[in-house]
Amino acid sequence: MERPSFYLTTPIYYVNSVPHLGTAYTTVAADALARYRRMTGYDVHFLTGLDEHGQKVAQAAEQNGMTPQDWVDTIAPKFLEAWKLLDITNDDFIRTTEPRHEAGAQQFLQVLKDRGDLYQGHYEGWYCLPDETFYTEDQLGENSTCPQCGRDVQFVKEDNWFFRLSAYQDRLLAYYEEHPDFIQPDTRRNEVISFVSGGLKDLSVSRTTFTWGIPLPFAPEHVMYVWFDALINYITAVGFGADGTPTFSGPLAHYWPAQYHFVGKDIIRFHCTIWPAMLMAAGIPLPEKVFAHGFLLTKGEKMSKSTGNAVTPASLVERFGVDAYRYYFMRDVQFGTDGSVSVESMVQRYNADLANDWGNLVSRLFNMTEKYCGGVVPAVPVPADEDQDILRIAAGLPDAYELRMQSLDYAGALEAAWELIKRTNRYIEDSAPWNLAKADETRGRLEAVIYTALESVRIAALFVAPVMPNTSREVWRRLGLGDIHDVTDLAAAAVWGGLPAGSKVEKGEALFPRIYEDAE
Ligand SMILES: [Zn+2]
Numbered sequence: 001m002e003r004p005s006f007y008l009t010t011p012i013y014y015v016n017s018v019p020h021l022g023t024a025y026t027t028v029a030a031d032a033l034a035r036y037r038r039m040t041g042y043d044v045h046f047l048t049g050l051d052e053h054g055q056k057v058a059q060a061a062e063q064n065g066m067t068p069q070d071w072v073d074t075i076a077p078k079f080l081e082a083w084k085l086l087d088i089t090n091d092d093f094i095r096t097t098e099p100r101h102e103a104g105a106q107q108f109l110q111v112l113k114d115r116g117d118l119y120q121g122h123y124e125g126w127y128c129l130p131d132e133t134f135y136t137e138d139q140l141g142e143n144s145t146c147p148q149c150g151r152d153v154q155f156v157k158e159d160n161w162f163f164r165l166s167a168y169q170d171r172l173l174a175y176y177e178e179h180p181d182f183i184q185p186d187t188r189r190n191e192v193i194s195f196v197s198g199g200l201k202d203l204s205v206s207r208t209t210f211t212w213g214i215p216l217p218f219a220p221e222h223v224m225y226v227w228f229d230a231l232i233n234y235i236t237a238v239g240f241g242a243d244g245t246p247t248f249s250g251p252l253a254h255y256w257p258a259q260y261h262f263v264g265k266d267i268i269r270f271h272c273t274i275w276p277a278m279l280m281a282a283g284i285p286l287p288e289k290v291f292a293h294g295f296l297l298t299k300g301e302k303m304s305k306s307t308g309n310a311v312t313p314a315s316l317v318e319r320f321g322v323d324a325y326r327y328y329f330m331r332d333v334q335f336g337t338d339g340s341v342s343v344e345s346m347v348q349r350y351n352a353d354l355a356n357d358w359g360n361l362v363s364r365l366f367n368m369t370e371k372y373c374g375g376v377v378p379a380v381p382v383p384a385d386e387d388q389d390i391l392r393i394a395a396g397l398p399d400a401y402e403l404r405m406q407s408l409d410y411a412g413a414l415e416a417a418w419e420l421i422k423r424t425n426r427y428i429e430d431s432a433p434w435n436l437a438k439a440d441e442t443r444g445r446l447e448a449v450i451y452t453a454l455e456s457v458r459i460a461a462l463f464v465a466p467v468m469p470n471t472s473r474e475v476w477r478r479l480g481l482g483d484i485h486d487v488t489d490l491a492a493a494a495v496w497g498g499l500p501a502g503s504k505v506e507k508g509e510a511l512f513p514r515i516y517e518d519a520e
Contacts, residue, residue: 006042007255008034010262011271012049012094012233015075016060019082021296021329021341022264024313028326029293029335029410030262031088036405036466039490045255047237048083049094050076054132054226058212068212072097082313087322087469094237096214096229103244104236105229106217108282109205112163113218117281123160123204126153132226134204148266161206161222168277169200175276181289183272184408185336188265188292192272203228203274231275234258235284258287265292291408294338296329311343323468324350324512330410330467347517357418358464359512361425362475365453368428369505372437373450377480377503381448390427390452391496393420394459398491401463410467417463424456454479455499462487462494471511478506 010030013023027048034046052072061071076095083090094101112118126135128146134156141147176182176193183189206222207213213223232240239252263271271290279286298311317325328346331353333339369375383391397420404412428449436446458479465472465484476484480503487493 003041003043005045005255006034006037007045007047007238007258008037008260008262009046009234009237009258010048011264011267012051012096012230013079015050015052015072016056018075018078019313021311021313021316024082024086025296025329025333026262026264026293027083027088027090028086028329029408030260031086031090032326032330032410032466033260033405033408034089035469035485036490039462039466039487039493040402041488041490043254044091045238045251046090047092047094047234048088048090049092049233049237050079050096051226051230051233052076052095052097053213053223053229055207055210055212056129056132058210061212069097085314085317085322086326092237094233096233100239100242101233101236102214104239104241105214105224105232107241107245108232108235108278109224109228110217111282112278115281115283117164117167118161118205119164121160121162121202121204122158123162124157125155127156128153136201156209158204158208160204160208161216161219162202163205163228163274163278163281165200165203165274165277168280169196171280172196172200172273172276175280175286179286182276182286183268184289184291188268188272192268195269196273200273200277227270227274228278231270231278234261234275234287257285259289261287261290263290263292265294268292291336293335294333296333297338297340298342316343316346320346320350320515321512323471324354326467327354327414331414332411335408335410344517347515350512350515353418354512355510355514357421357425358460358471359510361421361428361453362457362478363507363510365424365428365450365457366478366505366507368433369450369454370507372433372446375505375507377454377499377501377505378447378451379501380497380499381444381451383452384445384448386427386431387448387452390420390423390456393423394456394494394496397459397463398494413463414467417460420456420460420463424453424460427456428453451499451501454505455496458499459494459496462490474508474511478508480504480506 008030010026030046034044038044058068061068064071126140128151130151131146131148133148135147135153139147141150145151146153173196183192205225205228206216207225208222211223213226214229216222216224235252235256238255239250261271276286328349332345332349333341397416400416401413404416431449433446433449436442457475461472461475461484473484
């Protein structure tokens with residue numbers, strides 16, 4: 001039987017920046033969902049990549065004395081390195097300078113032109129170069145600056161090609177109405193609906209004042225507007241236009257429409273108005289969901305390169321480890337809203353949840369297994385009354401976790417896993433194996449308690465794995481089990497009793513050694 005496909009994307013990141021906490025946040029979240037969907041039997045296709053065109057890139061290249069292509073070629077490896085460091089399992093990495101994208105993007109523009117949605121016109125207006133975004137006079141912010149970033153805008157006057165975006169206003173509003181899940185969360189959906197209800201203007205989609213971009217196939221003196229170019233990556237990456245025709249064969253037919261576009265809330269309008277209108281114009285189905293997450297804030301400031309914040313993903317991974325890094329951002333910030341992050345709260349979260357709860361459970365339990373059971377998993381017991389609560393939580397975990405992941409509530413999903421972890425810690429306290437070990441007549445109960453706790457740890461590791469892949473794999477390895485990442489039927493793997501009696505358990509080092517803030 002063919003597995004259902006699950007295509008998810010991050011935005012393609014702007015090549016003039018380096019990977020920072022914000023881009024890492026989106027990418028880790030997408031990776032956790034990709035891993036989870038692989039564990040639940042989907043044929044996952046996880047795409048990320050780079051947005052490499054535009055005037056700003058050309059300028060940066062010039063400042064660095066390089067050609068634009070050489071310039072972007074020096075940046076791309078930094079992103080690949082960062083995603084490797086964060087254990088990102090993307091299936092593809094698209095760069096908009098690749099021939100497969102350029103050919104597909106040209107095909108796409110040709111389709112729009114053939115269907116009558118592109119026309120030649122004259123553009124006069126304001127342009128924010130850092131954001132590569134056009135504004136009309138009345139959209140400008142205070143002192144005639146960019147309403148998005150507050151920087152100076154420049155007056156632009158050009159003969160351009162235009163996309164008939166205004167013609168899609170009613171169809172877009174009808175689509176939002178008929179597909180209430182299309183834009184998430186609801187605050188963003190309301191924002192987009194009110195924006196579109198206010199009226200859409202046709203969009204200039206070409207430039208003639210610089211050359212670093214994809215030439216329009218029917219007007220090669222024009223290069224494509226960088227946002228238009230970038231959005232098309234979601235279909236060129238799965239083969240749109242690859243064979244020289246805008247067909248729906250091969251991987252495109254298999255993976256499209258995408259289940260999710262993950263985006264930051266600052267680019268929601270591009271993804272929820274321009275992109276769906278482009279797809280409608282081309283006669284291509286729309287993605288199922290666009291999910292906009294919030295900003296990471298440090299002391300109320302948006303954490304970005306421009307605020308000069310020196311904390312990088314690499315520096316935090318070095319200090320906390322990759323799993324703890326991933327855990328912190330998925331657990332401490334509710335996905336979809338802004339969240340404050342700090343090294344202090346990361347230390348607290350690490351010590352409380354990872355060192356004390358999860359790490360401590362594994363280490364004391366595996367030690368006791370060695371001490372009381374010779375490091376061997378005891379026989380599968382008949383559950384006693386005292387064991388029922390653990391069995392109940394474990395049995396409910398697959399549904400509880402799934403429910404939360406369906407709304408990308410990572411914090412809630414992890415909390416569900418933690419309910420089992422915390423309950424198992426309490427179970428060990430209440431059962432006191434160290435007392436049961438003192439007499440022969442309680443030997444049976446001792447073994448039952450050890451088995452129950454070990455089996456609970458085996459199951460918990462499954463649900464922790466999408467966010468913390470390395471430590472979960474290590475827990476399974478120490479339990480003498482196979483690679484946890486081979487699991488493709490999570491519900492079946494989580495059925496109670498899966499831990500075979502007789503398996504050899506290895507104690508190992510502490511998974512999350514306590515961090516003392518004073519030591520820094
Ligand atoms: Zn701006």
